[in-house]
Amino acid sequence: MTRSLWRYLVPLGLLLVFPPIAYATGLEFYTGLITKIMIFALAASSLNLILGYGGMVSFGHAAYFGVGAYTVAILTREGVTSAWVIWPAALVLCALLAFLIGSICLRTRGVYFIMITLAFAQMIYFVVISFRQYGGEDGLRARRPDFGLFELSDTALYYLTLAVLVAALYAVARLVNSRFGRVLQAIRENESRAAAIGYPVYRFQLVAFVIAGTLAGLAGLLMAHYTQYASPNLLAWQQSGHLMMMVILGGVGQFWGGVLGAAALLVVEEILQGFTIYWQLGVGLILLLIVLFAPRGIAGLFGRRGS
Amino acid sequence: MSILLEVRDLQTAYGSSQVLFNLSLQIHQGQVATLLGRNGMGKTTTVRSILGLTPARSGLIVFAGQRIEALPPEQIAARGVTVVPEGRQIFPNLTVRENLVAFAANRNQSAEPWTLQRVYQLFPRLQERQHNLGNQLSGGEQQMLAIGRALMTNPRLLILDEATEGLAPLLREEIWRCLRLLKDSGQTILVIDKYVERLIALADQHTILERGRVVWQGNSHTLKDQPELWKRYLSV
């Protein structure tokens, strides 16, 4: 018990003291990088909840990520500045969107589910870029909202993101070990049997889908705070693919899969970008080698079990 | 009579768990041989090893004078070993007719090979349903199709794995009648089933498996006279 507790407290402690140390040593750049990693860790973990634990391979998860970001950009442009309005608005919007999309998509299975989630994400993408007053294909500036209690400096955003990530991961950890989480995993394991012993499968899947969409929206919201910009790229299908890469790379259905995958992929990209303009070649080769030789992802290499 | 199939000291495993131990058996040209034993004793694994689907870890499999244990399944099939598999495994997206003609060949160089017409004569029901897809057939029709499909390759050795499993009693009789017919035509057959009395009447040679080992081999006559054998290895 104490040993496993240390396993969480040590990394958390390191993250807590990192910004002042980075500031003192002139490495502020890395504070930003870690903020970005934490945001993607949240997004990837939300995808892992439905993909890994629920067996729902959504290829349109970027939709919620992007809508979260665009809500910030559009609301601040329209003169709404209070975070206490913007945050709930973004989360409710993403939850509603996930509910609508999920309630249609969850009638299909397998590859068809993958493709119909992609279709909805593409529709949202094209709708968003069609609004020229909101930047069209160029994207839209997103000002940091007003929290009232504190100024959202880069360091404050770092700590805010850390707090949100820790809270979200804790909630997800509770969820996957709860009654609901157990049923969700049972449905992934054997859907027809879960139905035959009396579970309303569709309802469980839909609730999980909405939770995941809302969490992805939360990540997108933070992303807009981080870059102060909402880009159509956040909504593009490549972004959905990127999130999926993180989950598969980190470990599907492993609790730390989303976090590890996001950290690994972003760090590798960062390093390779420093070396060569053909950095994607390196990323591709690494991904390929991992699929061929480490089929259970990074979390699998450590031999941990998620559930 | 010449030996068509000889299996010698066969050992087969799935991963780290060994299923077959030093299994040996011979089937002569024109004979009907059986594999008997309770569920999970290694009968289907023996068949899969002969077919090359689960390659043997060690041992010899000699078919028509040539070693085949290291060959891929399609080459073993091309030499004339064809199976009517457990669970029928009809191709659901091919029509009845396509299931039959897709693999047609004369692998035993018979002067009077099985053709579409002859298979339809044997199972008129299949002709009625020839344009239906495989997945639109009832269980019994699927079983007939699986047998017809195997016959269309004109195999030198026909293997039937639980061909009567899950069939209604009347259909089961139909299958036994068909096997008797094939035997009379000189077809070499290896059959796995659990109706021992039927098999004694049909087959020449029997092998009983118990936990992946051969525990008894002999002809129908001897098996008939030793009901204690059945009790011990095949029933309660």
Next chain:
Amino acid sequence: MPPTLFLEQILNGVQFGLMLFLLAAGLTLVFGIMDMINLAHGSLYMIGAYLTATFVGLTGVFWLGVLLAVVGTALIGMLLELTILRQLYKRDHLSQVLATFALILIINEVVRIIWGPQPLLLSAPEGLSGPIEILPGLNYSAFRLTIIVVGLIVAVALLLLVNYTRAGMWLRAGASNREMAQAMGVPIKPLFTLLFGVGAALCAIAGAFLGPILAVQVGMGESILILAFVVIVIGGIGSIKGALVGALLVGIVDTAGRAFLPMLLSQVASPEVASNLGPALASILIYLLMAVVLFLKPQGLFPART
């Protein structure tokens, strides 16, 4: 709206649809038969277009360039199958998505290293660059008409191959039960390698003929890959007939939508709204089509397996 314009747009839709079919045919066979999601299929299309541009440049003869590119792409496709893709058949869909996504990144960068970041120039052969009058008052691009003819010939050949030849039956048998097909004597490994070669060749044909119309550039494979996936999902995975119907549907709906929606919209809404919303709605149309088809028929129009 003049009827000739309408007819011309429909022809454009058919032309685009047939090229989509060439892409979707390989994709749906690989998907349906090997149960393999190959995102790198679009990369073969890109390779086909680049090779065509290169060979046409070298030889100066369009058709010879296309022929060489088709052969070259088929060889590259088979090489990919033999070295990497073959390892993935037994893996789950997620691993296949990850590995073939990695291949996209690799191939894109390799193409960029070889040919540079600028788009390549590939133009229609001279004899076909002008319009011809196909109906009184209707002039249509000779090159686009050629595409339609080539597309139809290849589509018919493919349908015959899959439905009426023994190799076609073997492919379909392998699609539903690979092990049983092997046990019946189907040489499955060479068959799959060959299938990849054919799929790559079809991609190259599409790349060669769409190249002069769209642009030959890095990334051209991805946008069209999504369309090809939409096509095979609408048609039903594994079904060649479905791929053809789906491709024509998507081609016509997409082309006609882009041409006519802004026009239609401007009659009911203000010009500003129409110019804003028109292209967006047109882009959405095929996805809407797919969502509706899947909602009504969750397995697509012509499900290959049930």
Next chain:
Amino acid sequence: MSLLTLEHLTKQFGGLTAVNDCNLAVDAGEIHALIGPNGAGKTTLINQICGALQPTRGQIRFDGHDITHTPQHQRVRLGLARTFQITNLFKNYTVLENLELAVQARSGSSFHFWNPVQREMHLREEAEQITELLGLTFRNHTMVAQLSHGEQRQLEVGLALACKPKMLLLDEPMAGMGSEESGRMVELIARLSQNLTILLVEHDMDAVFRLAQRISVLVYGQVIASGHPEEIRANPDVHRAYLGDDHGGRHP
């Protein structure tokens, strides 16, 4: 008193009529066997009774309720549980975990997101009672994938039992079993029938004639005969359509 009645039940798949105007009544407390040739529509019938398939026409009544359009999970709550012809379990879970899931399904809402389910000891205790009943206690912590075929078939029944049903729908529980295992399954079903109504679909005629109080024969989606075992054995129509000369003697 009938616990389950089917009236004019019909199911069409495209042009194919799998179940055709089928009428059937199962009395409370009996073992009612449903036999018939392959493709007669037995599994389709089970799927409609449990709610996995929607009937094209007709009515299903269970325990005083019209359940024709009731969703599957509510039918389980009403006391209708089924097993599958092809073993259908949570393969990568242990025996106890399988049963706990079924117990959880009927003990309160599962839309609880916070408290660890492992702390709910009563789930485990009830699951243990069922493995005891099945005689599988020694397998409690074994992964289902590692069980023998016979044990998996037993657990298949156990999962249905964990739903505390009033009625069990058993779809070929003896499928693929050797005679020793079949014997054990017959015993289990006989024991269960003391407190339960059972609709039994089975090809093993020994088992059917040993267990059933009444038998219905389904041919081409229609019930052609229904009655006591002796009546069925003597019925010439049934012989022509299904039984033939062989009364299903498996092993001598």
